[in-house]
Amino acid sequence: MTESTPAGPVAPSAAAAVRLRPLGVGQVRITGGLTGEWQRRTREVTVPGAVDLIQSTGTLRNLEIAASTAEGEFQGMHFADSDVAKVIEAIAWRLAAHGPDDDLHKTIDHWTGVLERAQRPDGYLNSWVQTTAPGRRYAELVSSHELYCYGHLIQAAVALDRATGDGRLLAVARRVADHVVAEFLRGGRPGLDGHPGIETALVELYRHTGERAYLDQAADFVERRGHGHAGESDRGSVYLVDHEPVRTATTLNGHAVRALYLEAGVVDVAAETGDGELLAASVRRWEDTVAHKTALTGGHGSRHLFETFGDRDELPPDQSYNETCAAVASIHWSWRLLLATGEARFADLVERTLYNTVAASTNVDGDRFFYVNPLQRRPDSTPPPKGGRRRPWFRCACCPPNVARLIGALGHYAATTRSDGVQLHLFVPAEIRTSDSVRLTVATEYPDDGRVRVTVDATPTTPWRLDLRLPAWSAPHRTALTVAGTPAGVRPDERGYLVVDRAWRAGDTVDLDLDVAPRLTYPHHRLDALRGTVAVERGPLVYCFEQVDQPAGVPLDDLALTGGDTLTARRESGTGLPGPVTVVDAAADVLAAPPRTGLPYGAAHAAAPAVRARVTARAVPYHLWDNRDRGAMRVWLPRSPRHDER
């Protein structure tokens, strides 16, 4: 089953060593539900807002100054060009998902013109260097990030060409890429960008154009890592993710977004070159990262200082960084590993990250954004500079357009094909068309409801298999599968999918009923920052407790869950959040704090809390937090002294 429409964000070449093939733009159309709502707010609010901000904050003007069509001084971060590119990519996927829009097309025309005029005749293009130090090309890659900016430009150009057929920006991007190849790959220029990102872009440009040099350049950049080529930083080579070669590194350290973008590039290169060793190294690091360095919400990066990963098992809920861009980058990485291996565990992490960290990064109105996504906020908090409440925009404006480009292309991540059939990874209401002869409709209220119905609207006469991901949180014995009205066994295959292999007829239905009963989740005993706590999850959703939802007069930080069989989920309209929300109520003890005089340490009898009341604590989906007030929030609540673990 081959694609029949232009490709989405990731489109491995025909020769690539991948098990699964993504669908093209327009082959998966999200028709509603929660993800449809995310696409709506992105389309109606986030993208138009981002366009305005790129134009009003001086970001586009930097390029106009470089193009000599405006005067003034460079403003913003040195790598601000990347924000222009990310917004273009967000526009591209939004056009792909929802069709033409005159204003957006005009914006694209205008911005492309600026980029064309700013580009030097030899292909070089960077507004910061051109306007402030034109003689210092690639001289400060450790912080100028010219290659990182190119990466976003190339991805935007490929997206735009795929989504709309508008190849003007692609021409700019090819001149950029040709310039890079001439300088670095063929010209022998040393160095490496302090911020990876160009690697995936060059591979995708190779896939889109067939120009092998782009792949070679990407492979070259991947192999340069870990040898100190990124230069000197007082933050160290670990920060630059330049401390260990990609073939030998066993864990992710340093700046989380950089490390994760690099891994996506590693997998892309491995897929296109058939390099099993390279792929295996990345899989090992993914396993280590999942086991030791991933928050329950899928967040990555435990430290505010330099936005880095922490040590293994260092996963604080309060001071974790969990940058929004790291969540997007993590999805890029896991998605590519899913394509390469066909294993559901990678899709599980995509889903966890999407429905929790990515979803929480934007407010319900689509116009405020988190840069940092902690799992706890204390009362009267004095957050670090990038923490705190969602904000309309950032001087370092990487996160909001990063989410917008992901959400616009979300259909891309829902399903894939293989020669023997179709694989469903995300349960979104959608119309899926895998070739001229197969069409599916997915109907579901997921994740509010665990029931997913796939209807085969059109099928060839030859048998093919439908693989449905069985999420790790839905135990087989609590999951039901019904094929054309007949109950079927729930036995995932070795890659984690439920396989329905048959000769289909139009109108056939497959009903999957996943277990979205609320559940208690416990941390591994090595996670020091979470010892003695428990969280509530429901389906793919992590839940959180906000002060505003708790009984009057009960401080959130004195609540302790009693466990047992006390969780109840219900649709609730009076939460102050838009529309009805599925809340989870849980029995909790209210701990009586010992008096707070002197140090908060003492003998057992002095330090032990008493239980002063039993109440019902209420949780809402984590992705909805901070939409009402700036009160306290916790994902992990203490276990009561009389907690029942069952």
Next chain:
Amino acid sequence: MTESTPAGPVAPSAAAAVRLRPLGVGQVRITGGLTGEWQRRTREVTVPGAVDLIQSTGTLRNLEIAASTAEGEFQGMHFADSDVAKVIEAIAWRLAAHGPDDDLHKTIDHWTGVLERAQRPDGYLNSWVQTTAPGRRYAELVSSHELYCYGHLIQAAVALDRATGDGRLLAVARRVADHVVAEFLRGGRPGLDGHPGIETALVELYRHTGERAYLDQAADFVERRGHGHAGESDRGSVYLVDHEPVRTATTLNGHAVRALYLEAGVVDVAAETGDGELLAASVRRWEDTVAHKTALTGGHGSRHLFETFGDRDELPPDQSYNETCAAVASIHWSWRLLLATGEARFADLVERTLYNTVAASTNVDGDRFFYVNPLQRRPDSTPPPKGGRRRPWFRCACCPPNVARLIGALGHYAATTRSDGVQLHLFVPAEIRTSDSVRLTVATEYPDDGRVRVTVDATPTTPWRLDLRLPAWSAPHRTALTVAGTPAGVRPDERGYLVVDRAWRAGDTVDLDLDVAPRLTYPHHRLDALRGTVAVERGPLVYCFEQVDQPAGVPLDDLALTGGDTLTARRESGTGLPGPVTVVDAAADVLAAPPRTGLPYGAAHAAAPAVRARVTARAVPYHLWDNRDRGAMRVWLPRSPRHDER
């Protein structure tokens, strides 16, 4: 009882509103023991090493360039002058404690000459501004820290004059202070240093010289805080400790060292102006800080990012900052509050901070230093830039000389007088002379041993009282007091002291026997990062568990204490640390980690650890950690599932 020798670091004026009077230089001579050893290594290793480094790293040379006696470019931090001053102060107190030293006197002469020549005719003195931007005096106080540097210079000059009678540097310092008064107090110059520190210095210079304008200037700087006078920083006004006036602020936020230096200045100003409201505000913040923002080791500052305090109850053991300088500053603050109020709780915190954070900051050889003092190090850690192992020196070299100046003057903090007698705050082996007619000898092996004998060597015939601090950790019913061979009741007065009020005869002894049996200490339930853990303390010492001391093959992070009555202390010679060490052995369960595949979160049965063995875990005093290898360390160990809290 009045002083008869030159004053030590803090010498309230006769009119000051203080309950206790510090003793002068030479009135308390530490004669041995652990604190004597700290003074020895400071004298023999740290101070000579610091002198060499000031001269070899370009720090002195900056001033020589400013004095036009050398050529070259400014090197190091903008406020490097402060390091020169701190080393001078360390030399001053070392000379006071141990007598003359030709090399050090030559160093002082040389450095003073450089400072004299570098100072401008109007009193201005800052090598960074003078060598790089002479027209920009006080233009970048937010980061240039000219006033902060002045503060250290003034303190050094006062110390040197008090310790040695060498008034040359004092003349430089007075010209500096007069310049500040002319510019800021009288000249109406706006602004405020981003880093407090000059406040205590100006008050001490007032005390030393009687010049009231210095006190007025200090009070002026204290009152300017919280109104945005420190300028703009992308780290925010909280970082600059300029977010709330000192009369209304209720908690410490922002950069810990800055906040703590400021508080010391607040108390100094309150004491000298008799401003009870100002004192009460600082006491309230001290109580809040102790209850919510102080590590078991006395450390302050929970966040690496910008070296700041965290929120209330945010006290992570692993990623806490607990800067060495913050510990020194905290002692400055608590000591001044002790003088003002006479309450033992302030001395308790001085002792805790001294014997744990300050003591741990230097290695046993005296030549390597911690900038950051966490309570946990994970195996295979990738520490943040200022974390990790002790280092020989720092580019921002504030911490080592800060400790050296404190340790050199340590006798200052042991005892005080009041019109009715003598107060003993620290239990150090010492000879104390409070006036011509009273002499005491303190003999003790504290903190290894809880027995402290005070012998009255000389006394007037009129009765007077000896107040002995009863540390909060030594319960009255487990403490013994014997006066002249007769058991006495152990009933602390309302300020926390055991009072022996009598007509003394030469040769009288008072024996205090404090409870230094090892004990288990539990955290308050609100301390999320410590939930489910327990620590071991013994007397004033916090203990820690290092991997090197545990049974072979048992990972430190799998140990869980079983509690109950299983702690045993013993002197042990084979630890690999110098001399015999009092170790504490504790029964511990070894937890069997569930397999680490997939996320470290799951249902209770999946996440709960099993107990696979019972072993004896060993703890050593926290201040001795990181002297053997770079292995894992923990102060707080998990409680075993079968932990007995008694």
